[in-house]
Every structure is written in structure tokens, then in C-alpha cells.
Amino acid sequence: MLINPLTSSEEQSKVIDFQLTLIENISSVGKKLVVEWTKPSEEEYKTGIRIVIPQTKPVTQIAWHAKGNYFASVSPNAGSKSVLIHRLAQKQSQMPFKKNKGVVQCVQFHPTQPLFFVATQKYIRIYNLVKQSLMKKLLAGVNGISSIDVHSGGDNIIMGSLDTRVCWFDLDLSVKPYKILRYHKEPVRRVVFHPRYNLFASCSDEGAIHIFHCTVFSDLLSNAAIVPVNVLSTNQRDTESGMGTLDCIFHPSQPWIFAAGANNTIHLYTQ
Numbered sequence: 001m002l003i004n005p006l007t008s009s010e011e012q013s014k015v016i017d018f019q020l021t022l023i024e025n026i027s028s029v030g031k032k033l034v035v036e037w038t039k040p041s042e043e044e045y046k047t048g049i050r051i052v053i054p055q056t057k058p059v060t061q062i063a064w065h066a067k068g069n070y071f072a073s074v075s076p077n078a079g080s081k082s083v084l085i086h087r088l089a090q091k092q093s094q095m096p097f098k099k100n101k102g103v104v105q106c107v108q109f110h111p112t113q114p115l116f117f118v119a120t121q122k123y124i125r126i127y128n129l130v131k132q133s134l135m136k137k138l139l140a141g142v143n144g145i146s147s148i149d150v151h152s153g154g155d156n157i158i159m160g161s162l163d164t165r166v167c168w169f170d171l172d173l174s175v176k177p178y179k180i181l182r183y184h185k186e187p188v189r190r191v192v193f194h195p196r197y198n199l200f201a202s203c204s205d206e207g208a209i210h211i212f213h214c215t216v217f218s219d220l221l222s223n224a225a226i227v228p229v230n231v232l233s234t235n236q237r238d239t240e241s242g243m244g245t246l247d248c249i250f251h252p253s254q255p256w257i258f259a260a261g262a263n264n265t266i267h268l269y270t271q
Helices: 010-019 042-046
Strands: 049-051 061-064 070-074 083-087 092-094 106-109 115-119 123-128 133-139 145-150 156-161 166-170 179-181 188-193 199-204 208-215 225-233 245-250 257-261 266-269
Touching (some): 106 145, 115 145, 156 188, 199 245, 208 245
Parallel strands (some): 188 245
Antiparallel strands (some): 106 115, 115 123, 145 156, 156 166
16 A cells, blocks of 8 residues: 655645556556556545555565665565566556566665565575666575665675574675674564664564664775674564564664564664
8 A cells, every 4th residue: 555644744745645646547548457556445545545556465575666666565475476566656567577486585676776686585686677687696595584675885785584694795795695693593584774874783583673883885895894783672572473573674864763573562762
């Protein structure tokens, strides 16, 4: 669902509503659409929902492109439609792969180049969307990739796995991890970079968030410097499922982090 959160000014909310208005596309008449974008019900509209994009299977992840016009969705059990790329301006969806190599776990866009990162359980494949070709395959060497994120510079990737490891890849060095961090005791559910500060975080089922400081140098001779900063105990573990902190994300401009837990709580941690 595409939502106008109605948290900005009245003028900005009107602009967002205009951008999220479904316009009948004459050129699409008679064509078989991958997914048909639909309008919400009156009750849904009152809550801020503006567009509904129906999926055949549960959606496990959504990744936005840095410029905002594209976003991708992941439905691991949807077969050839397990990965869809949606274009906001055209109000259309496309299927980038006719057949996926393995069960897709998560995806990410490159911040500046037309590259698309697709993670299955053991590999991270990097595709060039313009050439529609595979550019590189990263060898994670783990049992079950759960999450990936791309540094704002575009040359470094972090990856979390269900076998408790966090891996750092330097795309200029090797297809294998540059650093393997073994700080977690249980499956890692999410890894994420801060969009502004030199920070990244990982959260896991033990109900903990590990914060790291990372410095990425512009010259090719210096490798990234990674330093542990803090460990946040979230107490978000669900006793029945055994799962803990399932997701975390940084505030876009402040050194704050949000944590979502299996016990149906969301916590905000500040300095």
C-alpha cells in the first residue's frame, strides 16, 4: 500500500495526494499488466492509503530507490513474481526476472548507478538494469542471508545472516567478505546503514542491537575501518516464537534508531 502519512503541511500533503493519484493510462489498455494498481476503499482512504498494489503471496520486504520514483517488493514464494520493480510516476509494475536463481530473500538498489542487488540464501547477485545482465556474484559463505544494505558511496555492502554473522563486502576488493563480525549469538534479522552518519547497525533474535562506527575512505589503498560502538538491549523477545528484534532503521537525519520487535512493540533509541 502507498500511504500519504499526512504529517507534512497541508500544501505538501496535497502534492503527495496528486503524485499518488491513479490516472487511466490509455496506452495500457489491452495489455496484460504484471500487477494492476487499484484504488483504496473509502475507509482505507481516510487512513491515508492512496494506492493498493495486490500481490499473490505475502510481501516480506520493500526497498526504495534513492531518487524515489522506483521501489521493489519481495515475495519469496511468488515464483517468477517474487521480485517486482514498481514505477511510481507511471503507476506500473514490471517483472525484472523471468526466473529467479534461488529463493530471493531481499533486494536493494545502488544509490547512484543502475545496479540492483538480489540476495538469495547464499549469494548476492548484482545486476545492471540498463544492460539487463549479471555484473557480479558475491559469495557470502553463510547459511541463510536475512538482510543486506548498501553504503551511500555504493562500493560497500553489509549483510546479515541467520547463522549469527554480519559480513562487510568491499566491491573493489573481492567477491568474498572483507570483514566477518561475530557479535550476535542468535539469527541476525536486519542490517542497516545510517543515511547521514558513519554508522551501521544489526539486530537479532536475542533482542539486541549492535551499533558500529564505519569509515569508508575515498582512496582505493585504504580499507574501511569498522569499530563497535554500543550494544542496545531491547527486551523485545517473544517467548512463544523465540524471535526478538526483527527490524531496525535509523532516523534519516538524527543519530537515532527505531527497533521493531516480535512482541509487537517499536522502540526509539536516542543519544
